Amino acid sequence: MKQTTALEAKNIMKFFGKKTALSSLSFSVRKGERVALIGPSGAGKTTLLNTIAGIVEPDAGEWIIAGKPRGSYKSGKEFAKKVGVIRQQFDLVGQLAVIHNVLAGRFSEWGVAKSLVSLLFPRDKKLAIEALERVGLADKLYEETARLSGGEQQRVALARILVQKPEIVLADEPVASLDPARAEDVLDALSTIVEDEKQTLFASLHSVEYARKYFTRIIAMKDGEIFFDLPASQVTDALLGDLYKLKELPEHE
Template sequence: MNPPTPIFELKNVTKQFGTFQSLSNINLQIYPGERVALVGSSGAGKSTLISLLNGTLQPTQGEVWVLGRNLAHLRPKSLRQIQRQIGTIYQQFHLVDNLQVIHNVNAGHLGRWSFFKAAASLIYPLEVETAFKALAQVGIPEKLYERTDRLSGGQQQRVAIARVLVQDPAAILADEPISSLDPERSREVINLLRSLNKNTGKTLITSLHAIEYARSHFQRLIGLRQGRILFDAPVEEVSIGMVEDLYRI
């Protein structure tokens, strides 16, 4: 039986911004269905790694493979097709505040819809049932026609997750999804992301400052320090000493 193909693979990847080296010689494989937390201090390279995985950044050196394709060798149309299979949730939510929730959720269709269909949906919302089901999955179906700026921060993050569910990607990347939320909302969102991974089988990669959530909700931890992988192990093999080394000043 052949081993599974990684959904993401980084081969000797380095990323520089001018003279600053954000990531250095990263080798990494992530397989379908895994639930992985990227942990480390601010500036460790977690967000850069997320951006390399979804193709919004290109490496300075090395190769990034997604769904069996080397992103550097893809034409723009093929790259967009791969990127539609990768849903990203950001800490800033990236929602249009003055629009109704349904329009923000329907943004998950934009990779498939024509310009005219998208424009028409702003006047008369399309795919209402799909949006309602996605909001039901994240626990706020009653907010379908609410103005987005009237929602709490936790509810807005749920709208962002519903948008990714409508996109229906093979993998979900979440870049510090709870950094702007209070502890109760943070717990709700992390519980929700774990449930989506378990219920849908979609690969989940989340960058987190909160090591306690990484330990309690994820199967595999990748510790980044100053742009390098300090450890990559199942959560039960990550010791207190390894964590202390990761965050030592």
């Protein structure tokens, strides 16, 4: 039977001391879905994404990723074929030229030094150039990455995902720190890429407006639990009001 589930959370729990960061979460994401993870600060969004990427080890439960338990991936390279990660603070190397950072996506487990060597292979170079063309950075191939604007660096990270070609793309606040026009630009590029490549996207976002516009499904988290999980078109202002409502303060005497 054809595998149609990209990600499955099975009772994922995480504690930090007495704090329950993730409270037995279970849900699955079908291939090709674009899922936005929203919710107030401290809800557990980054922690959840980090349990998929393997940066945080859950205290209980497990992830099934592309049909296999997370723990059964033998190497970083095998995992990188399935899952690509765009981090909150990008792990781009500032001093390197743009094209080298993009090629690092192809050699995720080798590290950047060896991906520099890969520039000797014209086929890889061509892939990187095509990816940079698709994100609108064809004129910046050999620019030092640190000299690009925040939005342009975000595009470099997207180009790297294009070269890595994972089945699933994870992103933790991919447009934090961008102005609204740049943010829309990057989300537009990201959603077009994952749609064209038939990839699955799972990204945390602070902007509800962007979640509704660029994603097919919204999972809202609050205090480590799922508050709602709905198609983007069914998320109402009333639900969002409840999600972000601050705890009631005691009345003044």
